[in-house]
Amino acid sequence: MAVKKFVVGNFDDEAVLFPAVKKVRRAGYKIHDVFTPFPIHGLDHAMGLRDTSLHTAGFIYGITGTTTAVSFITWALTVDWQLNFGGKPFFSLPAWIPITFELTVLFAAVGMVLTFCYLCQLAPFVKKDHFNPRSTDDTFVMALECTDKTNEAEVIGFLESIGAKEVKVDYKETGWWLGRYDKDTKRFEKKAEAVH
Amino acid sequence: MALLRYESQVRPPLVDGSKDYHQVTEDICRPVEAKPSRLWWMGFLISVALLIFGIVSVTMEVMYGTGQWNLNKTIGWGWDITNFVWWVGIGHAGTLISAILLLFRQGWRTGVNRAAEAMTIFAVMCAGQFPIWHMGRVWNAFFVLPYANTRGPLWVNFNSPLLWDVFAISTYFTVSLLFWYSGLLPDLATLRDRAKEKWRKAFYGVAAFGWTGSTKHWQRHEALSLVLAGLSTPLVLSVHTIVSFDFATSVVPGWHTTIFPPYFVAGAIFSGFAMVQTLLLVTRKVLALEDYITIEHIEVMNKVIVLTGSIVGIAYLTELFMAWYSHVDYEWFAFKENRLSLSSPYGWSYWLMMGCNVLSPQIFWFRKMRRNLLVTFFMSILVNIGMWFERFVIIVTSVYRDYLPSAWSTYYTPTIWEVGFYMGTFGLFFTCYFLFSKFFPVIALAEIKHILKRSGENYKEKMDEVEEETTEEFGGKHGHDHGA
Numbered sequence: 001m002a003v004k005k006f007v008v009g010n011f012d013d014e015a016v017l018f019p020a021v022k023k024v025r026r027a028g029y030k031i032h033d034v035f036t037p038f039p040i041h042g043l044d045h046a047m048g049l050r051d052t053s054l055h056t057a058g059f060i061y062g063i064t065g066t067t068t069a070v071s072f073i074t075w076a077l078t079v080d081w082q083l084n085f086g087g088k089p090f091f092s093l094p095a096w097i098p099i100t101f102e103l104t105v106l107f108a109a110v111g112m113v114l115t116f117c118y119l120c121q122l123a124p125f126v127k128k129d130h131f132n133p134r135s136t137d138d139t140f141v142m143a144l145e146c147t148d149k150t151n152e153a154e155v156i157g158f159l160e161s162i163g164a165k166e167v168k169v170d171y172k173e174t175g176w177w178l179g180r181y182d183k184d185t186k187r188f189e190k191k192a193e194a195v196h
Numbered sequence: 197m198a199l200l201r202y203e204s205q206v207r208p209p210l211v212d213g214s215k216d217y218h219q220v221t222e223d224i225c226r227p228v229e230a231k232p233s234r235l236w237w238m239g240f241l242i243s244v245a246l247l248i249f250g251i252v253s254v255t256m257e258v259m260y261g262t263g264q265w266n267l268n269k270t271i272g273w274g275w276d277i278t279n280f281v282w283w284v285g286i287g288h289a290g291t292l293i294s295a296i297l298l299l300f301r302q303g304w305r306t307g308v309n310r311a312a313e314a315m316t317i318f319a320v321m322c323a324g325q326f327p328i329w330h331m332g333r334v335w336n337a338f339f340v341l342p343y344a345n346t347r348g349p350l351w352v353n354f355n356s357p358l359l360w361d362v363f364a365i366s367t368y369f370t371v372s373l374l375f376w377y378s379g380l381l382p383d384l385a386t387l388r389d390r391a392k393e394k395w396r397k398a399f400y401g402v403a404a405f406g407w408t409g410s411t412k413h414w415q416r417h418e419a420l421s422l423v424l425a426g427l428s429t430p431l432v433l434s435v436h437t438i439v440s441f442d443f444a445t446s447v448v449p450g451w452h453t454t455i456f457p458p459y460f461v462a463g464a465i466f467s468g469f470a471m472v473q474t475l476l477l478v479t480r481k482v483l484a485l486e487d488y489i490t491i492e493h494i495e496v497m498n499k500v501i502v503l504t505g506s507i508v509g510i511a512y513l514t515e516l517f518m519a520w521y522s523h524v525d526y527e528w529f530a531f532k533e534n535r536l537s538l539s540s541p542y543g544w545s546y547w548l549m550m551g552c553n554v555l556s557p558q559i560f561w562f563r564k565m566r567r568n569l570l571v572t573f574f575m576s577i578l579v580n581i582g583m584w585f586e587r588f589v590i591i592v593t594s595v596y597r598d599y600l601p602s603a604w605s606t607y608y609t610p611t612i613w614e615v616g617f618y619m620g621t622f623g624l625f626f627t628c629y630f631l632f633s634k635f636f637p638v639i640a641l642a643e644i645k646h647i648l649k650r651s652g653e654n655y656k657e658k659m660d661e662v663e664e665e666t667t668e669e670f671g672g673k674h675g676h677d678h679g680a
Contacts, residue, residue, distance in 0.1 A: 037386070038642040039414040049412055054419040062427075076342065076351040085355060098360040098438050102367040105431045109371040109424060113378055116420045117405065120413045122381070126406035133389035135409050136382065138645075 003171050004145060006032060007155045008131045009164030011140040014040050016163035020142065021046045023162050029155065032143040035135035054119070058112040065107025069100040131170055143170075261601055270598050275614045276326045278587040282467070283323035283621065284365065284439055285460075285583060288432055289468025290316025291372055294379070295428035298421070303651055304496055306643040307488050310383075311479060312472045313376040314636070318628040319471070320369045322621035327361070329617070357441040364438040371431055375424045378417070381407045383641040399635075436464040443590065449530035450594035453518065459511035466504035466553070467583035469497050473576035475629065477569060479638055488639050491567050498566040501579065505557035508586075512554060526599065534593040541607050542593045545585050552582020 011017045017034070021043065024031060031047055044051075070093075077083060078090040085092075117123060135141040142164070144155060152169055159167045215223075232240075290312040297305040328337050339345075340362045342352045352359050385407035388400035407413070440456035473494065480489040519531040535546040556578050559565045566572070597604045632638070 034411045035409040036411065036414060037409060038382070038645040039418050040411075041418075043411050044415040047411055049415060052412075052416045052419045054416050055423055058423045058427075072342075073354045077354055081349060081351055083353065092355060095355040098357075098434070098441070099354060099363045101430070101434055102360075102363040105371060105427045105434075106363075106367040109374055109427055112420055112423060113374045116378065116416055120410075120416060122405035122407060122413075124402045124405060127401065128406040128408050130408035130410070136386040136389045136407075 003173055005150075005152075006131070006170045006172060007144045007146060007150075007152060007159065008168055008170045009142045009144070009159035010132055010134075010166040011142065011163060012138065012165055013163075014043075014140060017140045017142070018043070018046060020159075020162040020164065024142070024144065024159075027158060029144050029158075032145040035130045035132070035141040035143070037136050037138060037140075040140075054112060054116060057115050058108045061111030061115075062104045062108035064111075065104040066100055068107070069103040070096065073099065129172055131172075270595050270600075271592065271608045273591050273595060274608055275588075275610045275618060276330045278584065278591050279618050279621065280323050280326035280330075281439055281460075281587040281591075282580075282584050283319050283326070283625075285436065285464035285467045285587075286471045286580070287316045287319035287323060287368075287372075287468065288436060288461070288464035289472045290314070290319075291368075291375070291428050291432040292465055292468065293472070294375065295425040295432065298425040299429060303647050304493055306640055306647055307490065307493050308472065308476060308497070309643070310376075310379065310636075310640040311476060311633075311638045312468075313372065313379070314632045314638075315472060315475055315629065316372050316468075317369065317376060318625045318632075319468075320365065320372065321628070322625050324365060324369065325617075325621055325624070327365075357438065357445050360438045361442060364435045368431060368435045371424070371428055375421075375428060378420060378424070379640060379643075380636065381405055382409065382417070383637045385409065386641055387637065433461055436460045448594050448598065449524075449526040450519075450534070450590065452527070453515055455511055455515055455518070459508065459515070462504045462507040462511065463553075463583060463586060466501060466508055467580055469500050469504065470576040470579035470583070473497055473501070473572055474580070477573050477576070479633060483633065483638065485639060488644065491569075494569065494572055495563075495566045498560045498572060498575075501575070502557050502560035505553055505560075505579070509554035512550065530594055530597075534597055535589060542589070542596070546589050546593065549582050549585040549589050552578050553586060556582070 009020075011020060014036070017036075017040075021031065021034065025048065034043065034047060036043070073096045074091065077092075082090050121128075130136075130141065131143055132139055132141045142159070144159075146152065146155070146169075156167045156169070211220075290309070293305050293312045294309040297309075328334060331337055340352060340359065342354075381404060384400050384404035388397065388404045391397040391400055437457040437460065440460035443451035444453060444456040446452060476489050477494070480486050516531055516536075519527045522528070533540055534542065537543045538547065556575060559571070560575070592608055596608050
């Protein structure tokens, strides 16, 4: 598997990170990703990420649930097996509203969570790497992807100038997930030496 | 001699002895004309005695009803359904805190939502036990699911509130679990990254699903949380509404009322918050998390308790008024004789409910009481006892005297096994809670960090010096130069 080179800057304050993201993008560097311990509203826009369509997916799943419930109950009680409840109409929609509602919510919730896990590639036993374990604690980690033409020293100097506390060069495997989380993150550096 | 009909010689004679017509008359009239024998008198008197006993019995039945026969099927729901509704009610606070308060942008929810959500899930697990084991033939429990079966195909009755309950409770459990666990992912990742022991790395590595904290992932995570909160809000209201339909759509006096859905939902929030108080007062003390679950959290939850307790109180008075105002004899009887009357077998439970749920929470109008941990703890227990008795009153006082006064003689008391089952769900609940509080972060870590700069004490002190700016504004200012 190919190994990619990154310049990784660590920030200890989101108030420094915001302008840094802006400056990095203006300077024309490609941000691979920013890893943060908690959600920072507006950072996605600052990085130029498009809005997520997860809401739309949730809506579609919900409608699917509604349709499933109404059409299935209609078929079961009016076509397949008509049950006479005191002469009431077979098609008794008001009595089906509770189940229709529940299935709408169930389909939307389950569908959205599965979609979320699929899009983010999250699942049990999936291992990923995020450059700095402290990015789930108190550090905001910005990873810039390097090409053959990248002048590492220049990028490192630039990141330091915009407030990064600790900047280093890192190598990660590529793939549908980036690298992998493992007990020893250093093993990727050994692999990287082979590429050099 | 001309025979009227030929009789075969091989058949045995039907009249033995050589009888003529007169002899036949003599033989058959003799017992009627003679005095009755001693044997006859004995048999006759026994028969008459039995007949008289029968007439007296039927007279008793006409006078006092079929209950004289102990025909009695009044109490089909006892502790089991009481406990079911009680646990489901408790399971409402978590989703209320995490979903509704998220939509209302109540910052204080971050301190308590994770533990409250866990509590919700465990409470719903306990609640689910009761209808399942109440089925009796529990191995047929899957009959409640609408699947293509070999019985007809006979579908489940989609028009029945009991089936609505199946869908409501299972959906509620699933969605609460997904909401809770998706919120836990980032915090589990934190534990994974801090882990030093091998088993910890393995355990949290699996549990965290490979969460990295990537900005795109956070963006989707936020969208997911918001939509799940939006879905959970009507869901949590629907669940206890549907539970109340189990009662409200029946024609049992005391159940057949339209006030039940809002009344049940308010009661659920009331008891749920009481249980949250009970658990968190202990949790914050034992785990030394007083800085996160602060006295402010306790106070604001006590405000919710006094509000919902008063709503429940108004509901009690409204249904009482409606029972009287409706002029329905059965309805009024259920309230006046079965509940209000202290001389009736269960009158005490109605007044216990009133005292615990309506009167006692009123002390939370006083700030000093709201901020007193001991009073809060005592009240939280009292409220849950009261809310248990609310369900007991609704169920048992309505069914132990139904339309058929013949069946009234029974006084329902639970058996040791009924009580044991209830105790067992406490075991389930607290076992889960102990495991949760040991292996999972009881406070939403990422969410606390998210509000830290807004609401942290050290940051609040600095606020005077800092120019006020929300993160949204901040992001907006620095974020919209895509072409750069």
